Amino acid sequence: MKPADNIKKFFKNAAISTNPKADQAVFNEVLTAQEKMIEAQPAEFKPSVWRIIMKSRITKFAAAAVIIIAVVLSIIFLDKSTPSAYALEQTLKAYDGIRFVHIKDFKDGESEPKEFWVELDEQEQVKNLRVYIPAWDMPSEGPKIAVWKKDKLQVWIKNNNVLLTIHDKTRGLEMLTLVKQCDPRFVVKELHQLEAEGKVDIKTSEPLLKSEPIVITAKFLPQSNDVGQIVLSVDQNTKLVTRAVLNQMKGFGGYQNSGLLEYSDYNIEVDENVFTLWEVPENVTRIDQTGPEVGLAQAELEDDEIAVELARQFLQALIDKDYDKAGNLCGGIPAKVIQRMGERMSYTKIICIEQPTSRPNNRSKQAISVPCVFEVNKNNEVFALRKNIHVEPVEGKPNIWIVSNDNDDEIAEITVDPTDTTSTFLKNINSKLASLDINKSTADDIISVLGKPLSYRFKNEVFEEDNLPETYVMTYPGYFMVSIHKNQIRSWGSEEIPGYVFSGLIQIGSTLDEVLKEIGPPEKIIEGFRLGAKKFEDNILYKNMNGRKGYCYYGTINKGKKIRMLFRDNKVFSLHEYRTEPIKNIE
Amino acid sequence: MIEDKLLIWKFKCGSKDALRRIYEKYKNELLKLAVVLVNDVNAAEDAVQDVFVNFAQSAAEIRISGNLKKYLTVCVANRIRNRKRDQQRHRLASIEDADCAISDLKRPEQWAILSEQLKLLSSAMAQIPDEQREVIALYMQGNLTFRQIAGIQNVSVNTIQGRYRYGLDKLRSLLDSEVTK
Numbered sequence: 231m232k233p234a235d236n237i238k239k240f241f242k243n244a245a246i247s248t249n250p251k252a253d254q255a256v257f258n259e260v261l262t263a264q265e266k267m268i269e270a271q272p273a274e275f276k277p278s279v280w281r282i283i284m285k286s287r288i289t290k291f292a293a294a295a296v297i298i299i300a301v302v303l304s305i306i307f308l309d310k311s312t313p314s315a316y317a318l319e320q321t322l323k324a325y326d327g328i329r330f331v332h333i334k335d336f337k338d339g340e341s342e343p344k345e346f347w348v349e350l351d352e353q354e355q356v357k358n359l360r361v362y363i364p365a366w367d368m369p370s371e372g373p374k375i376a377v378w379k380k381d382k383l384q385v386w387i388k389n390n391n392v393l394l395t396i397h398d399k400t401r402g403l404e405m406l407t408l409v410k411q412c413d414p415r416f417v418v419k420e421l422h423q424l425e426a427e428g429k430v431d432i433k434t435s436e437p438l439l440k441s442e443p444i445v446i447t448a449k450f451l452p453q454s455n456d457v458g459q460i461v462l463s464v465d466q467n468t469k470l471v472t473r474a475v476l477n478q479m480k481g482f483g484g485y486q487n488s489g490l491l492e493y494s495d496y497n498i499e500v501d502e503n504v505f506t507l508w509e510v511p512e513n514v515t516r517i518d519q520t521g522p523e524v525g526l527a528q529a530e531l532e533d534d535e536i537a538v539e540l541a542r543q544f545l546q547a548l549i550d551k552d553y554d555k556a557g558n559l560c561g562g563i564p565a566k567v568i569q570r571m572g573e574r575m576s577y578t579k580i581i582c583i584e585q586p587t588s589r590p591n592n593r594s595k596q597a598i599s600v601p602c603v604f605e606v607n608k609n610n611e612v613f614a615l616r617k618n619i620h621v622e623p624v625e626g627k628p629n630i631w632i633v634s635n636d637n638d639d640e641i642a643e644i645t646v647d648p649t650d651t652t653s654t655f656l657k658n659i660n661s662k663l664a665s666l667d668i669n670k671s672t673a674d675d676i677i678s679v680l681g682k683p684l685s686y687r688f689k690n691e692v693f694e695e696d697n698l699p700e701t702y703v704m705t706y707p708g709y710f711m712v713s714i715h716k717n718q719i720r721s722w723g724s725e726e727i728p729g730y731v732f733s734g735l736i737q738i739g740s741t742l743d744e745v746l747k748e749i750g751p752p753e754k755i756i757e758g759f760r761l762g763a764k765k766f767e768d769n770i771l772y773k774n775m776n777g778r779k780g781y782c783y784y785g786t787i788n789k790g791k792k793i794r795m796l797f798r799d800n801k802v803f804s805l806h807e808y809r810t811e812p813i814k815n816i817e
Numbered sequence: 818m819i820e821d822k823l824l825i826w827k828f829k830c831g832s833k834d835a836l837r838r839i840y841e842k843y844k845n846e847l848l849k850l851a852v853v854l855v856n857d858v859n860a861a862e863d864a865v866q867d868v869f870v871n872f873a874q875s876a877a878e879i880r881i882s883g884n885l886k887k888y889l890t891v892c893v894a895n896r897i898r899n900r901k902r903d904q905q906r907h908r909l910a911s912i913e914d915a916d917c918a919i920s921d922l923k924r925p926e927q928w929a930i931l932s933e934q935l936k937l938l939s940s941a942m943a944q945i946p947d948e949q950r951e952v953i954a955l956y957m958q959g960n961l962t963f964r965q966i967a968g969i970q971n972v973s974v975n976t977i978q979g980r981y982r983y984g985l986d987k988l989r990s991l992l993d994s995e996v997t998k
Contacts, residue, residue, distance in 0.1 A: 237988055241957040244935035246849045252928040256866050257840055264836055264873035367831070 324469040332495035340366045358505040395518040440466045517562045524562045525632040537586040541600035541619040544633050548577040561632035575608035582739040585799035597622035655707040656729025669811040673714045723806025742800040749788040821885040829876045848929045850958045854897045856943035862928045864896040890959035941991040949984030
């Protein structure tokens with residue numbers, strides 16, 4: 231046996247299980263997250279539209295319709311190997327000429343189904359699609375109607391009277407791929423494989439009475455990794471599927487109904503209005519992402535460059551209160567929608583825009599996150615906010631980029647709560663620190679000058695002020711922190727948010743060049759240092775650590791002050807001053 | 818697989834049952850992946866829990882045509898990589914232990930229960946370099962292809978194959994007596 235096989239076997243046999251009690255606790259949290267997501271539908275107009283455009287994009291409805299087709303067509307071929315008089319070829323043949331179907335998707339407790347009208351072309355590709363989503367699906371948004379034609383999707387959100395139009399080539403391809411997966415050759419091949427592996431159990435019941443449907447029960451066996459069953463009803467005369475009941479396994483043994491789909495109107499003559507949004511009133515608010523004027527053209531810029539430029543222009547438009555432009559950069563959101571956002575707080579200044587990072591999402595592999603620090607004014611108080619602005623190319627227009635505000639699952643946004651006192655605290659930090667001597671001041675001096683900290687911490691522990699350990703960190707707004715040992719200051723400094731300034735010039739966001747210009751060149755430069763390998767030494771500039779360009783460390787003594795800095799993208803993001811005298815051993 | 822596409826569709830329609838099924842179906846595999854990636858049960862649990870919580874909030878972003886297992890696998894790997902990156906940053910930022918990382922809220926009880934073999938495997942994996950470990954874990958446990966892993970690590974397929982070979986040799990030497998049993 232090959233070594234890889236041995237290791238693979240080892241992996242396979244290395245078992246894991248879960249504690250049922252903790253398991254339930256974790257799932258409860260997951261469920262709560264889902265519920266919050268569903269319930270978090272603000273009533274006001276703006277967030278709803280924002281979310282629709284930037285997150286849901288409604289295309290799910292179109293895709294949902296296709297998956298239904300996929301289910302139907304896939305399951306039709308499940309009975310390939312069943313020894314029934316009902317033959318697969320009969321349904322195959324029946325579906326050969328099918329170009330139109332009307333699908334209803336029922337949910338328990340709701341009388342009104344979701345509805346899908348699907349038209350296929352000669353090559354059995356989706357040609358036209360109409361979707362009706364009842365209000366119960368998302369009560370805060372109300373009912374929606376969508377039509378999809380080629381690469382264009384239009385959605386009318388009736389309650390908000392908004393008509394959203396987007397180019398949807400990506401989703402279109404996705405839909406076509408799904409349909410393709412329903413190709414008999416593909417499905418039969420896959421099911422043959424599953425059957426050969428003993429992963430699917432198929433039973434067919436064909437009643438004598440022609441008025442009763444053929445019932446096909448396809449049960450996925452545990453070894454298939456797909457647990458559940460699908461029960462199809464097939465019309466004996468037409469050999470077409472009329473309904474599908476989807477069952478999911480409930481506990482050990484037994485199934486519970488998780489959906490009912492009804493299929494009708496096969497190949498009826500389609501009214502020309504079916505695939506148009508004829509219901510939309512004249513006064514609808516139109517958000518059209520298909521126009522040439524939406525977003526920002528990439529031109530000759532690299533992806534990172536257009537990302538930074540787009541984030542900069544978006545913030546600047548908010549600062550200039552140019553809501554038309556800001557809305558345009560967001561993909562065609564009406565100015566009045568953006569204006570409402572702008573009215574909540576006034577954007578006053580861009581503090582810095584950091585190096586963007588690639589953040590592929592489900593829509594675009596090119597999506598990029600741009601960390602921005604900017605100043606806002608709310609209720610006459612000035613705050614510094616740090617937020618990642620997400621940008622990506624418009625679907626179907628790869629050279630046009632828009633702000634997407636997408637919160638993907640792999641990014642940890644550091645957003646300062648505008649209700650905190652970050653800005654006011656940092657505003658005065660330098661003058662306050664000037665009254666302290668880092669070598670002589672005590673924790674009590676810090677409190678008397680800076681006030682009580684937000685918390686007392688050490689590593690992952692939080693302490694009460696009347697029960698402090700020998701070593702701890704006092705944390706203040708804006709990631710400012712003071713490290714204490716034996717009631718004496720070890721260091722103070724700041725991370726991420728500008729405000730604290732060392733020697734009157736160096737602060738968060740200062741470039742490496744600026745720093746070296748201010749405090750002089752290092753004695754030595756070490757490239758490619760691996761973190762954790764050994765401790766840093768003063769006066770050595772550690773560049774591009776861990777192989778990451780622009781990730782540096784530099785510690786030195788300048789004008790009698792000891793400073794240690796971390797750089798990301800060659801800009802300071804962690805800045806701490808240290809005492810130069812040893813800690814006194816006070817008992 | 819067909820069931821996954823149905824589950825995603827139902828999940829996107831707000832189905833709690835679909836979410837539960839997805840959770841039940843993949844939690845163990847993801848926990849195992851996380852354990853071998855990080856060799857810290859608590860951290861692995863946190864990563865997987867975070868991934869599921871974020872997944873639950875991202876119905877709109879999930880593609881029906883995508884591969885659910887691979888999507889979740891990559892999420893776990895990214896989560897753990899981010900955690901390591903943050904740890905490294907904090908390790909530096911917290912020179913002389915000036916660490917003010919927010920304490921994790923732990924579950925009252927251990928979620929994952931590891932077999933002895935998994936503990937052994939996880940311990941051995943911890944001794945090989947990060948990049949090699951990730952390649953082996955994603956290939957062996959996550960069932961990703963070299964090409965997909967190359968996309969994640971942003972290097973060539975050849976590099977991934979090299980990391981896989983080196984990692985495998987190292988892992989084999991560490992587990993020598995065990996793998997031949």
